[in-house]
Amino acid sequence: MCRWTVTQGAPVAWFSSCPCCRPPSLLLSLTFLILLLLLGPSSPSPLSASSSSLLSPPLDSEKNHDAPGGTPPRFFTSHPPPSSSPAPLHASSARLPRATNVSSSSATVVGRHVRSSYNHLQGDVRRRKLFSYQKFFLRIDKRGTVNGTKSEDDPYSILEIKSVDVGVVAIRGLSSNHYLAINKKGVLYGARDFGPDCRLIERIEENKYNTYASAEWRNKKKHMFVGLNANGKPMKGRKTRRKNTATHFLPIVVQPR
Incomplete structure (x- = not known):
């Protein structure tokens, strides 16, 4: 111890x-x-x-x-300060709406070269000579006869073309004061007064020539056109076709005197 x-x-x-x-x-x-x-x-x-x-x-x-009965947690998130520059646009949001052609939708005739977009010509008077593919000038005399002539100085070949509707024109002889018309049977003649037979559909073809078809009458749902044969005589509308060059005319500007 x-x-x-x-x-x-x-x-x-x-x-x-x-x-x-x-x-x-x-x-x-x-x-x-x-x-x-x-x-x-x-x-x-x-x-x-x-x-x-x-x-x-x-x-x-x-x-x-x-733990049972506990309060849910609080989450704190930090937000970035707003930027003054706008967010960049993606390709899908930067698409531009497509442009709509209002004048083409109001065309009365189906076709690529119909004068449907020439609204500024409505009511305008154009002084022209219609020179056919067969080398004739379309003329309307005082009796209302329609035919072709080789003379460049024929006063009855001077025509006035006036737009009366979208793609629809009226053709009047300046000296004869008769309108170019097509009746129900497809006969081509000159009318003294403007009527339904005088409404013609004007269309520019692929060869840059114009065709003129009746806007009122058709033959078995097919258009009847203004045409001159190889002799300069008018063709019946029932025998005309758009692809036939006898119905093709070239408008030539007439200089004012």
């Missing part, structure tokens, strides 16, 4: 080197330090726990959300 000797006025002296004989307060402090060293990495200290709880509130909210 170890003995403790206490001297009055002197500090406590240790007479034994045995650890079990050391004072109990020192042994407890050493044991506490050893436990702190062993348990330090696995369990956070109270100060670190409190600081981490203050610095990371979203973790506590996640725990509360996982």
Whole structure:
């Protein structure tokens, strides 16, 4: 057994080197330090726990959300400041609407070269000579007879072409004052007064010549055209076709005198 000797006025002296004989307060402090060293990495200290709880509130909210009866977490999202420049347009959003041709939709005749886009000619009077593909000038005399002539100076070959509707014209002899007309049977004649027989559809063909068909009458749903044969005589409308060059005329401008 170890003995403790206490001297009055002197500090406590240790007479034994045995650890079990050391004072109990020192042994407890050493044991506490050893436990702190062993348990330090696995369990956070109270100060670190409190600081981490203050610095990371979203973790506590996640725990509360996982726990039964907890409040849902609040998510904070940062929005970028609005930019002054507009967003770039993509190819799909930059498409331009297609342009619509209003005048072509109002055409009365189907065809690529119909004068459907010549709205500015409506009501305008054009002074022309109609030179046929057969080398004749179309003429209308005072009796209302329609035929062809080779003479370039024939006054009855001077015609006035006036637009009365989209793609529809009226042709009048300047000297005879008769209108070029086609009746129901396809006969070509000169009418003193303007009527339904005088309404002619004007169309530009692929060879740059014009054709003139009756806007009122048809033969078995086919157009009847103004035409001159190889002798300069008028053709019946029932025997005419658009592809037949006998129905093709070239408008020649007449210079005013």
